[in-house]
Amino acid sequence: MPGMTTPCTLSKSKLLALRQCPKRLWLEVHQPEARQDSGATLASFAAGHQVGDIARQIYDPQQRGHLIDPQVEGFDAVFARTQALLQSRQPIFEAGFRAEGALAFADVLLPTHGGGWRMVEVKSSTSVKDYHRDDAAVQAFLARACGVPLQSIALAHIDNQWTYPGHGDYRGLLVEQDLSEDAFARTDEVRAWIAEAQAVVARQTAPCVSTGSQCSVPYECGFLAHCQSQEPQAEHPVHWLPRRSNALNAHIETHGTRELRDLPDSLLNPTQQRVKTATLSGLAFFDQAAAAQALAAHQLPGYFLDFETIQFAVPIWPGTRPYQQIPFQLSVHQLGQMGHVAHQAFLDLTGDNPALPFAQALVAACGESGPVFVYNAGFETARIRELAERHPRLAPALQAINDRVVDLLPIARQHYYHPSQQGSWSIKAVLPALCPDLRYSQLEGVQDGGAAQQAYLEAIAPATPAARKAELERQLLAYCHLDTWAMVRLWAAFTNNALND
Numbered sequence: 169m170p171g172m173t174t175p176c177t178l179s180k181s182k183l184l185a186l187r188q189c190p191k192r193l194w195l196e197v198h199q200p201e202a203r204q205d206s207g208a209t210l211a212s213f214a215a216g217h218q219v220g221d222i223a224r225q226i227y228d229p230q231q232r233g234h235l236i237d238p239q240v241e242g243f244d245a246v247f248a249r250t251q252a253l254l255q256s257r258q259p260i261f262e263a264g265f266r267a268e269g270a271l272a273f274a275d276v277l278l279p280t281h282g283g284g285w286r287m288v289e290v291k292s293s294t295s296v297k298d299y300h301r302d303d304a305a306v307q308a309f310l311a312r313a314c315g316v317p318l319q320s321i322a323l324a325h326i327d328n329q330w331t332y333p334g335h336g337d338y339r340g341l342l343v344e345q346d347l348s349e350d351a352f353a354r355t356d357e358v359r360a361w362i363a364e365a366q367a368v369v370a371r372q373t374a375p376c377v378s379t380g381s382q383c384s385v386p387y388e389c390g391f392l393a394h395c396q397s398q399e400p401q402a403e404h405p406v407h408w409l410p411r412r413s414n415a416l417n418a419h420i421e422t423h424g425t426r427e428l429r430d431l432p433d434s435l436l437n438p439t440q441q442r443v444k445t446a447t448l449s450g451l452a453f454f455d456q457a458a459a460a461q462a463l464a465a466h467q468l469p470g471y472f473l474d475f476e477t478i479q480f481a482v483p484i485w486p487g488t489r490p491y492q493q494i495p496f497q498l499s500v501h502q503l504g505q506m507g508h509v510a511h512q513a514f515l516d517l518t519g520d521n522p523a524l525p526f527a528q529a530l531v532a533a534c535g536e537s538g539p540v541f542v543y544n545a546g547f548e549t550a551r552i553r554e555l556a557e558r559h560p561r562l563a564p565a566l567q568a569i570n571d572r573v574v575d576l577l578p579i580a581r582q583h584y585y586h587p588s589q590q591g592s593w594s595i596k597a598v599l600p601a602l603c604p605d606l607r608y609s610q611l612e613g614v615q616d617g618g619a620a621q622q623a624y625l626e627a628i629a630p631a632t633p634a635a636r637k638a639e640l641e642r643q644l645l646a647y648c649h650l651d652t653w654a655m656v657r658l659w660a661a662f663t664n665n666a667l668n669d
Contacts, residue, residue, distance in 0.1 A: 175366050180272035180306045183358075186365045187302055188386065191377040195391045197369050203390035207618040212387075215292040215481035220275060222338050222482050223290040223324065224261050227276050233259030238273065246273075254285075254316065267313035270362050274307055276324075277316075284319035287311060288344065292481045294328045294491065296345050299386045304347040305354040306361075320348040326481060326490045334486030341482065341490065380421060402426040404447050408591035409440045416440075442585055452586040452601065459583035459662035466539040466574050472501040472659070473533075473540050474651035475526075476620045476644070477551060485521035487558070495551055496522040496624055499648035500533040501656050507668040509656060513645055517637065519628040527555045531565045538572065541655055543595045545575035576655055579662060595654055603657045611650065613643035620647055 176197070186193040195202055205213075224235065234253050238246045246264040253260050260277040276288035289304055300323050308321045324342040332338070368375060379399060383392045406420050406428055416435050425431055428444050436444060446453050475498040479491045488494060497515045504510075514529035516522035530552070534540055542548045552570050556563040581593045586601035596616070600607045608615045614623050626632055627640040660667050 175269055176369060177266060178270050178362065178365050178369065180270070180303065180310075182369075183270060183306055183361050183365055184299060184302060186361060186368060187299065189377055189382045189389065190364075190368045190375045191395065192389055192391055193365055193368050194371060194374045195394070198374070199394075202394040204393055205390040206388060207622070209388055209390065211618070211621075212292065218482050219292040219326065219342075220290055222341060223276060223288075225336075226338060226342060227278060227288065228259045228261075233261060236260065236262045236264060236273075238262065238264060243271070247271075251314075263311075265307075265310040265314045265316070267310050268359065268362060269366055270306070270310060270358075272307050272310045274311065277311075280319050282319075284317045285311075286319060287321040288324050289321070290324045290342065292326060294326050296323050296325060296347075297386060300325075301347060301350055304351040305358050308348075308351040309355055309358040312355075320346060321351050322346045322348070328490045328492075331489050332483035332486055338482065378424070381417070400426070402428075404428040406431060408447065409436070409443055410591045410593075411437075411439070413437075439581070443591055446585050447587045450587055453584065455583045456662065456664060459579055460664060462579050462583070463574075463659065463663050466541075468503055468505045468538065469535075470503050470539045470541055470574075470659075471534050472503065472652040472655040473530075473542050473548065474499050474648060474655070475530075475548065475551070476617065476624070476648060478621055478624050488521065493551055493554070494521070494523055495526045495555070497620075497644060497648050498526065498530055498533065499645075499652040501652040502535075503656055503659070503667075507666055509667060511649065511652075513649065515641060515644055515648075517624070517627045517641060519630070523555060524559060527559050527562050527566060530555075530569065531562060534569050534572075536568070539574045540569055540572045541574050541576055541659060543575070543580075543651075543655055543658075544577045545573050549573055576658055576662075580658065583662070595651065595658075598658065599654045602661050603654070606650070606654060606657060608647075608650065611643070611647055613640070614647040620644060 182193055182196055185196050224233070227233075234256065236246050236249060236253075241249065243264070243266075247266050250260065250263045250265065253263070257279045259279070261275065263274045263277045265272055265274070274287050275290040278286045278288065280286050287307060289300070289307060291300060293300070304321050304323060308318060311318045322344040324344045326341060327343045330340045332341075379392065379395050383389045383395070404427055406425055408428065409416070409431075412420075419425065419435055420431070428447055431444070433441060433444075442453055475495045477493040477495045479493050480488075481490055483490055483492070485494075498513065500512045502510045502512070512533045514526060514533070516525055549570050552566050556566040559566075577593060580598050584598065584602065586598075588601050589597040596608050614620050623640045623644055627637050627644070632640075656667065659665075
């Protein structure tokens with residue numbers, strides 16, 4: 169509790185929290201209930217656990233090693249068991265070490281010739297980050313402080329160019345980078361972090377740290393909403409400005425600027441100036457004539473396309489790569505020359521690789537001519553190119569669809585802005601401003617892409633009851649339908665055309 173005088177033993181994650189922000193560390197210890205992790209953060213945690221499970225298969229193929237579970241055995245028992253298992257000279261997973269006021273658990277500990285040990289920290293990222301080096305330094309320090317003759321420490325991360333061959337064979341998923349020299353040289357640094365962390369935790373009140381760039385670097389902080397609620401609330405906060413330059417961010421941090429009205433116009437680009445003007449005036453900007461002119465060259469009939477994808481840190485389908493975006497659902501609204509609208513949908517919840525049936529459905533739904541409208545074309549066109557590479561027989565038809573793609577996002581960004589968008593041109597921000605009768609918040613269950621991915625994973629899980637799967641299917645279809653119907657409505661507003669729906 170705040171005001172504690174007896175030093176506590178701090179976990180490695182607490183030390184890394186200090187490295188990001190001392191206020192985060194204090195809150196982690198004294199107000200953990202204020203933490204609100206985002207869906208993306210929770211998904212990252214889940215990926216980390218999944219990769220950890222696979223790592224045990226990779227580093228102990230003969231299953232001779234020992235897995236320690238702190239949640240089952242209790243911390244004190246874990247540390248004692250670790251010391252006993254070090255005599256076994258077999259792989260140890262989640263070995264626990266406690267020394268000098270800190271504790272940590274090693275992902276992989278492997279015996280080496282000559283009585284030494286090699287440690288491997290396993291991450292679900294696709295490269296080594298700077299904070300991974302801090303992680304390794306703490307692990308090496310604590311293991312050596314506990315008397316382990318640690319000869320090396322490496323970080324294993326995912327190779328996103330590796331292709332899963334199937335049959336549960338994940339050899340090659342992970343690649344290692346040796347961090348021994350750096351980690352072993354940072355003993356004094358780690359001791360300083362522990363001392364600083366203990367001082368922060370012993371405070372009666374949280375350190376005074378304003379929200380800023382550290383709230384999202386190196387990773388998103390779950391206490392951001394809590395910290396923002398403790399700060400004076402700006403009526404028109406500067407973070408509503410899109411695509412802020414380094415110079416603009418430096419000015420904001422140097423001057424402590426919170427209000428848009430207090431930012432000099434000379435620092436703003438035309439888009440940012442438009443956001444500031446509309447926000448302060450409360451009046452929407454809409455150059456409808458220019459938007460219509462930009463779309464005039466794209467004659468009907470047209471197709472409005474959106475799809476959802478899933479990605480796995482650990483691939484589950486042969487021929488796929490880690491974090492490869494694999495589409496499993498599409499929605500297409502077709503708009504005829506007389507304003508008539510038709511709809512087609514595809515959703516594969518079999519649990520098999522949906523890429524080929526998706527590609528076939530996409531070709532069938534988009535016809536052979538006419539513009540294919542999307543919102544943020546970079547995503548869809550990249551996925552279609554990948555489908556064409558994986559399915560050569562469909563490649564000409566898929567590439568022809570890409571050649572017809574028209575992006576509505578830049579039309580919206582250049583010609584429309586409403587103060588309610590708060591600096592965002594996502595379709596979920598633009599739609600309720602331009603078409604107030606349509607809102608994603610009215611949908612049941614699935615209301616965004618992250619929720620769609622979670623619904624998909626639940627739907628394909630073998631243990632999911634049929635009734636629940638049918639409910640998820642309805643939610644997914646309704647969500648993707650709204651995505652493309654929203655584009656139809658935006659097109660109608662931009663072009664001032666009526667619809668016969």
